Amino acid sequence: MATAQEKATLSQTASENPISSKSSAAAMATLIHDSLSDSAPSATTKTTAATPVMSRAQTCHPLDPLMAAEIAVAVATNFGLIYDQVRDSMRFIEVVLVEPDKNVVALADAYYFPPFQPSLLPKTKGRPVIPTKLPPRQARLVVYNKKSNETSIWTVELSEVHAATRGGHHRGKVISSKVVPDVQPPMDAEEYAECEAVVKDYPPFQEAMRKRGIVDMDLVMVDPWCVGYHSEADAPRRRLAKPLIFCRTESDCPLDNGYARPVEGIHVLVDMQNMVVIEFEDRKLVPLPPADPLRNYTAGETRGGVDRSDVKPLQIIQPEGPSFRVSGHFVNWQKGCDCLGYIKYFDAHFTNFTGGVETIENCVCLHEEDHGILWKHQDWRTGLAEVRRSRRLTVSFVCTVANYEYGFFWHFYQARWQIEAEVKLTGVLSLGALQPGEARKYGTMIAPGLYAPVHQHFFVARMDMAVDCKPGEAFNQV
DSSP states (O other): OOOTTOOOOOOOOOOOOSSOTTOOHHHHHHHHHSTTSOOOOOSOEEEOSSSEEEOOOOSSOTTSOOOHHHHHHHHHHHHTTSOHHHHTTEEEEEEEEOOOOHHHHHHHHHHTSTTOOGGGSOOOSSSOOOOSSOOOOEEEEEEEETTTTEEEEEEEEEEEEEEOSSTTOEEEEEEEEEEETTOOOOOOHHHHHHHHHHHHTOHHHHHHHHHTTOOOGGGEEEEEEEOOOSSGGGOTTSOEEEEEEEEOSOTTOTTOOGGGSEEOSEEEEEETTTTEEEEEEEOOOOOOOOOOGGGSOSHHHHSTTOOOSSSOOOOOOOTTOOSEEEETTEEEEOOOOSOOOOEEEEEEEEEOTTSOEEEEEEEEEEEEEEEEEEEEEEOTTTOOEEEEEEEEEEEEEEEEETTEEEEEEEEEESGGGOEEEEEEEEEOOOOEEOOTTOOOTTEEEEETTEEEEOOOOOOOOOOBTTTTOOTTSOOOBO
């Protein structure tokens, strides 16, 4: 989501929702009585003290992430409305769920998904007429036109899918589309690979490598970084990248840490739209840091392949299973057993650069952790002591961005209903090379001819503090 390489990001909030965010309790009652769909009750009926709850089979909760099939429909809808000559230049940066209105979430939690909470809805006279299905889900697409260098945002309705005569594919319904001027969306892994190939094939670059004793271009690593805005020349009208260059020591060693050998003194500017080098300058010759196997991070290189013997095994088990229950993406967490170790994984679906759907299996991890002492007291008169262990529920995933790994962890605590966001930075340092005797004011020397520049990483999170609030109630986002 995503960051270390200071990528240009595009953040637009879709303004179209199935139901207006300003709906009041009366509007909610209108929704319930609306002719959105027929109101025939299902076979299963649950009764509460106030309102009968009619369970209805529903594939997706309004807050569930998009399924692979929904992403495919959203992309097909976009393709179905553009000319063939333009279609090949379309690149799909993002396809995500349009967040539903609070009223839709309340309706779903009241009548469609357990534990069924009709109290979330405003009271109406008589028995409410409940629609047999929820309003259609919507997808938000960020699309980059490589030919025109334009970025557009589309909103596509997904649930009301109909068969199209053209191509025989299913199509959604386009709710809105607009071109956002003077922005650049994030780069894609496919662009990274193309940029590396273009730079390595550039004759002046090859000559600069030979000056540094590098003749095998398979050893060269080119990491494109988005440009910063220093002047009007860097304006986002152009899709630009300034690559960082590194060099491995062995082409047949996949574990060799090329980031420990930065190639300095070369300025390259790449037009990512047309995939051409538009600026090149070999400014100064900085010796490559010497090869050193200790700069690699594998056990075979650093300890001769021998595992550490000073740390004894630590086993984490939950013989009775976890204390949480998962239904789709709905997690019900209850306190119970005293151990931990059970892990639940969730797959994640994304669109690739050309609109295909890719699935990362076991992308998101859910597990319980022991978190030390929650409460403790000892009576000094009697000598009796009581202690309670603290447990937290953790949702986590890890992103690899070139040399960095970012671990994102959301912790949910038993005490005070506390929620904590934690980001762990790991992976490999971003390094630079130095001339003999040279020092950098804003960097740390970590080896001869090698330093780590001081820099920052920024992360932004948006939290809805009342995700299950009743319609009409005040709620805040931070």
